[in-house]
Amino acid sequence: MANHSSSSNKLEDLFSHVPNKATHNQNQFFVWREFLWGAMAGAFGEGMMHPVDTIKTRIQSQALLTGSQSQKSIVQMVQTVWVADGLKGFYRGIAPGIIGSLATGATYFGFIESTKKWIEESHPKLEGHWAHFIAGAIGDTLGSFVYVPCEVMKQRMQIQGTKKSWNTSIMTEKLQMKSSPQMYCYYTGMFQAGHSIWKEQGFKGLYAGYGSTIARDVPFAGLMVMFYEALKDLTEKGRQKWAPNFHVDGSFEGLVLGGLAGGFSAYLTTPLDVIKTRLQVQGSSTSYNGWLDAMTKIWKSEGVKGMFRGSIPRITWYIPASALTFMAVEFLRDHFNEKLDNDNVQEVTRLAIEKPESSFPKVA
Template structure:
């Protein structure tokens, strides 16, 4: 066994920075992995609610702004026209997009928020969390936006029969007299047809409106989540006298993640309405860009139109965010501890002798 103190240059300590760097690098990649799994889990569980929200927000394009359906009316409409499968139209691109967003969101947050706090101490902790969340979501948007376009178009179509009836009844207002896009049988067909008909611009329809919605949403959700965690910790110190009281990270993530998602979802609903309509319209160019959509929606539908779909949006994001944060905290607690213990055990069995070669420590 090599003597731990035998190296005059602190050979034992020379091995630690490398091991620590490798461990930190591995830790960051674990956050990307846990985030991807959690994002896909939340999307898969709550996709039917998202379908109802998308249809409610796109009614003005497909059926005019008069006599728009409520949440319960839309649920009955989807069920009567398309059955159970109608609620799960577009789930493949939805889960794919959530995999990318969840990975970059949580991975980028955990790998950068401490760096932002240290390099810019004047920002404060909450602003650092806001910036980290916003940047992470922006990075995921390159994959997320095309998936969102495919998902939402498939959601509003329902079955082939119901989509054909929408087009044949001539309820779609077209400025350019262009035909509405065809029916999509699946994710890959949707992507190829959109690319063939509209190219890069079609797949990234509403890209800037998506960023305008998701950047503040992502930043607000992280900021609210971290603020609620601080409030929870302060409340436990002030009001809980039992030192043995412990709330698991998974339960805390479930509760606080749901609240953070709900607050953020409501505040960004107008941005979500604009994004949805720009992505759903396809060749039916009802709105000529982001600002034209704002003016048109406000002029025709007022504040009610800007917040259309807020109830199903909040209904989706509270449980989806709760499940996502719960899943991330669960994966961190159960897998990180096991991986960390294995990593520590491996590092503790290595030392460096005077010649600089690694030897095993008993």
């Protein structure tokens, strides 16, 4: 009896530790899965909405490229790209765009989960919306080390279009360059663009507008996840109050709320995006000497309209892009996390059951 009781206690002790171990492994793996889901979702959103981003970049760059205050509308710009380059023109720069979104999506969603939990546990006063804002800002900042060089390459390729139209635009529109008659050579692809920028401008060229990118993306990323979580909380409270038995699919919720959060955040940070775009596409010219100089010159010459130039295509891009990204993340969470968690629990339980059997004393 004594031996049996001792063995039973050992078995109970072992099982008492299993849930903690399983929970620890699941939580740790959950964070790593968020990096994967975020990368996939970010690339998906960028790939789907790249043509709209091309139009936004070209609209924001017009004043710098032509030196004229007469700006084309969204419809006129779409017609210009289509006539000059066809469908290919809308997808120029998509390779660096997707790679940059892979990095940003991974760090954004991965660090949102880990940072948010850490903030809520170690700094309870910052829990809630502040925790969401800080987590989003940290995640996006870490992704910027890969994202910014990709963004520089992407945007320069977007404004170039095809080689024929780029050379034609340089001659007919007489670009206003101080240091050279041409901003930079034509980029045939992502790797050639990176090598060319590095050769001509070095590290500084690849990270052109880095400060302005951080100045735009930190508040944007923080606002977007804060708006998203706030809208989720508001939706959940409304559901519990008005329709407690109504179930909302996570993917659909991510689609709607992610789109709204992205649209709000995109509009509020449009002036920061205009400054960033101008600094990154100017190349070796000295139209703007830094973030503050760019903001001052744009404000003086173009006013509020100039600061919010491209806001409509920016919002048009971010509403569906954010919607698709959050939808993809929620879909991956719903369909893969549950299966992986169940597999992990079954494996841990199986091992826990097998091991105690050898601990029982053999009875002759």
